[in-house]
Structures are given as C-alpha cells and as structure tokens.
Amino acid sequence: MQNNNVLIGVVAAVVILGGGYFLWQSSQSAPATDTGTNTSTDTSGTQSETSDTGVSVDVGATVSTAPSSATINYDGHTFSPSSVTIAKGGTVTFKSSVATMEVASGQHPTHTTYDGTTRAQHCAAGATPSFDQCVAGTSYSFTFQKVGTWPYHDHDNASAFGKVVVE
Ligand SMILES: [Cu+2]
Structure with a gap:
C-alpha cells in the first residue's frame, strides 16, 4: 500500500x-x-x-521636345502633312510643287486668328508681317513666336487647309 x-x-x-x-x-x-x-x-x-x-x-x-522646324508640301489641293507640331520659335516652310499658293492664317478671308490684325492691315506696305504669305508664290516660311494651335489655308483656294501646333 x-x-x-x-x-x-x-x-x-x-x-x-x-x-x-x-x-x-x-x-x-x-x-x-x-x-x-x-x-x-x-x-x-x-x-x-x-x-x-x-x-x-x-x-x-x-520639357517639350518638339522639333524646331517642319516642311509642308502643297500640290494645289492638299497640304501634306496638313498638321505639324513645332517648338516655340520654330519655323515652318510651305512648298508648292505644282501651282502658286498664298498661305494664310485662319479665318478666311480676314486672317485675324494669329495676331488679331486683318489681311488688309498686316499685308499693307510697311506693316509688321504676320502669319500670312500676302503675295502668291511657290515657297513661304514663317517663324512662330506664339504658343497655340494656328489654322491656315491657301487664300487662293480656301478649301485647302491645315494647322500648325506650337508648344
Ligand atoms: Cu484667306
């Protein structure tokens, strides 16, 4: 136990x-x-x-890296390319291979969109040039100092148009 x-x-x-x-x-x-x-x-x-x-x-x-120049070709009916993008201070050259042209800022027929002056004002003798060729020819270059979207056309054939974008 x-x-x-x-x-x-x-x-x-x-x-x-x-x-x-x-x-x-x-x-x-x-x-x-x-x-x-x-x-x-x-x-x-x-x-x-x-x-x-x-x-x-x-x-x-x-920062934007858009090119500082562009060339647009015109055949009397169509701008090619119709739309280009460039940097502020850049130059666009328009060239016509067939007929003369008169490249101008919108809106036809006054062309006031780019700087507010009319065709009669900025194409007058001694006036400050604007985005307007003013005299028909086969080549035209313009240097853009304003940022924005700028429509253009051939003043002698306003159904041909395009735009330049400046950034
Ligand atoms: Cu016009």
Whole structure:
C-alpha cells in the first residue's frame, strides 16, 4: 500500500510538470513569430514611398521636345502633312510643287486668328508681317513666336487647309 501511494504521487507529478512545460512552450513561440513579420513589412513600405517621391520630381522637370522646324508640301489641293507640331520659335516652310499658293492664317478671308490684325492691315506696305504669305508664290516660311494651335489655308483656294501646333 505504501509503495502504490508513492508511485501514484510520482506519476501525478510527471503529468502536472509535463503539462505545464507544454503550455509554457506554446506561449513562448507564438509572440516571437508575429513580431518578426510586423517589423519587416513596415520597413519595406517606407522605402517604396521614398522612391515614388523621387520619380515625381523628375516628371516635373520634363520639357517639350518638339522639333524646331517642319516642311509642308502643297500640290494645289492638299497640304501634306496638313498638321505639324513645332517648338516655340520654330519655323515652318510651305512648298508648292505644282501651282502658286498664298498661305494664310485662319479665318478666311480676314486672317485675324494669329495676331488679331486683318489681311488688309498686316499685308499693307510697311506693316509688321504676320502669319500670312500676302503675295502668291511657290515657297513661304514663317517663324512662330506664339504658343497655340494656328489654322491656315491657301487664300487662293480656301478649301485647302491645315494647322500648325506650337508648344
Ligand atoms: Cu484667306
């Protein structure tokens, strides 16, 4: 009887201590894993935001790279290409291979769109030249100092037209 009681006591002690160790082990490992994951996620998020800010500064510094000159050919009916884009201060040359032309700013027949003066005003002797050939010929060049979209046509054949975009 005495031996049985001692044996039961030893078995009970082993079960209690073993169970306690198991619980202690579980509570130790769970928090350690969570902490590691949180730290690495926060760090990579901060680095991404810093890179994005650098890219936006570069985009703000971008400037238009339109060409400084263009040539438009005319066959008496159609300008080709009818639309060109150049940088401010750039020159467009119109060339006719067949007939004479009189390239002029819109709107026909007054030609006031580019600078507000009429054909009679800016084509008069001694007047400041505008986007208007004024005298028919086979070649005409004009240098654009104003940013905008400038429609043009052949004053002798107003159904032939196009536009110059200055940026
Ligand atoms: Cu006209």
